[in-house]
Amino acid sequence: MQNKALRIIIAIIGLGIGFEIMSLLFYFNSYFNFFTFSYLTALIITLLGTLTSGIIFYFLSPRIINIFEKTSQWIENKLQKTPMQDILYGFFGMVMGLLLANLFNRAFLGIPWVGGYIPIILNIIMAYLGASVALKKKDELTNIIASSLGNLQKKKKKSSVISLVRPKILDTSVIIDGRIADICKTGFIEGTLVIPGFVLEELRHIADSSDSLKRNRGRRGLDILNIIQKEVDMEVEIYEGDFEDVAEVDSKLVKLAQLIDGCIITNDFNLNKVAEFQKVKVLNINELANALKPIVLPGEEMVVQVIKDGKESGQGIAYLDDGTMIVVDGGKKYIGETIEVLVTSVLQTAAGRMIFAKPKSA
Structure with a gap:
């Protein structure tokens, strides 16, 4: 009919x-x-x-x-x-x-x-x-619209003293790392979590790798994303767009952050530097972890277990529960023992914090 x-x-x-x-x-x-x-x-x-x-x-x-x-x-x-x-x-x-x-x-x-x-x-x-x-x-139209909306939000912020919360873009390394899920659960991160489609694609390729180590890392990253979506009380958005003229994922992340006026959450040192150079705000969870380590001052006493010898003659190496390395001068003879040490100095590096100490009995 x-x-x-x-x-x-x-x-x-x-x-x-x-x-x-x-x-x-x-x-x-x-x-x-x-x-x-x-x-x-x-x-x-x-x-x-x-x-x-x-x-x-x-x-x-x-x-x-x-x-x-x-x-x-x-x-x-x-x-x-x-x-x-x-x-x-x-x-x-x-x-x-x-x-x-x-x-x-x-x-x-x-x-x-x-x-x-x-x-x-x-x-x-x-x-x-x-x-x-x-x-x-x-892309240019999106940038213009985002810029216009950003300017409008800034004007509202000046008039009503309301802060604009930027969206947080997750990169591949920070997803595989896994600590981001626990950080989000604490409520210290505000705003929308943005997971780009090209990051998901990279995770899928890693999870399908013939290398067992890479495959496990990729699957761990996908598991962390499921945890974030189901257990974290935050808005999660999947960005479906792509930048076909850009090959590297890091460069795409920087371009996306510029496009939506967001900030990148990462633990990749190189991405951190590239993003900062291009005036993109970065939240590095390694820096956060270092900042949360307990502050130790010279002259304080600690109880540690010396587990191996150091690079220099007579040195012993111990570790705190958070992974901070303690170099014990003259501690080689105490390997395998738990001893009291006296902090002599603290060295802050890009890799973390190192504590130098000597046996209290010395």
Whole structure:
């Protein structure tokens, strides 16, 4: 039933197209005076041409319906795979193109013969160009919108003293590390956690690696993401966009942070330096861990277990529960023993904190 109704509708459209074609032909004939027809003859020819067009469209309707269904299915599949951001930008560009086309439509309406058809063609061309340009410039448009919203938020902040919480972007290394889940559970991190799609893709590749160590690291990262989504009371957002012109994941993270005015959470020293150079805020959990280690002052006493000898002659090495290394001068002879030591100095390095001490009994 539906198929018959569609065939009738297509036939009616064919009748309309046939009538328009016959009217155009008679218009040309009256202008150039090729043939002379009586009113009745012209009416009969017009009716025959219109009916012929309708019949042709009726018999072609199954093929037209088939093409329409395949085209609709293709468009639907494309739209399902296309990110919503691209669809919105494409629609915005198409609307702008149509508005621009309609500004010039009046100039073509007075042209003989084709004046009524040029606006249709112009609308199609401008709609396509508008959508195409908007999609190609989507990153720049997003940056402009984000910048405008950021400026608006800054103005609100100045007037109402409300702080703007930046979104936090997680990189691959900090996800695999795992400590970020515990930090989030404590509530010290505010805002939205952003997990880029290209980071998820990198984790998937690591989890599928033939190397067992890499495979375990990748699977651990995916497990940590599941914990963050299910157990952490924070908004988690998956960023589906990508920067196809950028190859390295670190560079993509920096570009994304600039785009959404966010900050990167990482424990990667090199990414930390690159991001800081490009004026992107970084939260390094290694620096946080170092900052949370207990402060020890020279002259304090500690009880440690010397477990191995040091690099220098006579030195012994011990560790605190948080992993801080203690170099005990003259502690080699106490290896395997638990002794009291006196702190002599503390050295803070990029890798962490080192404590130098000597046996209290010495």
